[in-house]
Amino acid sequence: MQLFYNPNISESTSQFTFSQDESKHITRVLRKKEGDILSITNGKGWLFEAEIIVADSKNCIANIIKSKLQDKKLYYLHMAVAPTKMNDRYEWxxxxxxxxxxxxxxxxxCDHSERKQIKKxxxxxxxxxAMKQSLNCYLPKINDAVKLNDFLxxxxxxxxxxxxxxxxxxxxEYLNRVALADHKITILIGPEGDFSKNEINLALKKGFVPVSLGDNRLRTETAAIVACHTVSLINNEQ
Known part of the structure; x- marks a missing residue:
């Protein structure tokens, strides 16, 4: 299944016109034609099936024939991660x-951050x-960059x-021993130079619990992925 994304579709939508770029991709790359079925999500949990009625490379039109709200995860994961010096690592x-x-x-x-600007x-x-690739119907939220002190x-x-x-x-403690399933979880991951001691102390005063992600020293982006995967495993084992 190939999943398309458009935030403007709702459960009340009956007909939808794709953008010119998507119309070109659908008709020329995927070689779809009238009568073919496409899957679309609005990133809010809805999965739509749409039948192409006009297979035009500039103006592809489809009728919504079925819609279903997908089940949401029982846990909520918020990762607050410092941007990496090499931007492609953060994008990964x-x-x-x-x-x-x-x-x-x-x-x-953070205090030791080398990159202070992001391309939101x-x-x-x-x-x-990535949401479309993984066939997920819920689009993760990306916030503006913020100083750690303000975030806390x-x-x-x-x-x-x-x-x-x-x-x-x-x-x-190891994260996999203290994180609970079916909970809202917020995890802080610092920059390449790690958090400063003042930042760690401030986070502890705000109630954040210090955790280990394993015995090896990890890059920022690796640590973030390990934390994300650990929480996912804890919930999928239930």
Whole structure:
């Protein structure tokens, strides 16, 4: 199944016109014609089946013939991850986390961050593409970049964790031993230079629990993926 994405379709939509780029892709690349069925999601959980009635490379039109709201995960994962120095590594994290299962991402700017600017529009496109690739009907939310201190001023529900590399005076549990299934979970992942001690102490004061992701030292994007996969496994084992 090939999944298309358009946020403007709702359960009340009866007919839909694809953009020129998508129309070209559908008719010339996929070689679809009148009567063929396409699958579309609006990223809000709805999966639509649509029958092509006009297979035009500039203006492909389809009738919605079936719609179904997909079941939502019982857990909610929010990853707050510092942008990496090499932007393609962060983009890799966004792609793979979306495929594994994530609900919300916040890029956090830390004391040791080398990259302080992000390309949110590009990140959104990467997440959309990964959502379609993984046949997921729920689009993860990508927030604006924010300083860690400001992020920690928010109110948090559920479990909150910080993964860092400091050893002295910081007792840490393995994430897979403390994260609970069917819960809302927020995890902080720092930049290449790790969180500063002041940042760690501030997070602890805000109720974040220090965790380990394993015995090896991991890159930022690797740590984020390990955390994401760990939470997914905990929930899928239920």
């Amino acid at each position: 994290f966004l792609e793979k986390a979306t495929e594994i299962g994530i609900d919300e991402i916040t890029p956090i700017i 529009e590009r990140y959104e496109k990467i997440i959309q593409s 001023n928010n109110s948090f529900n559920g479990q909150t964790f910080i993964a860092h590399c400091e050893e002295d005076d910081f007792k840490k």
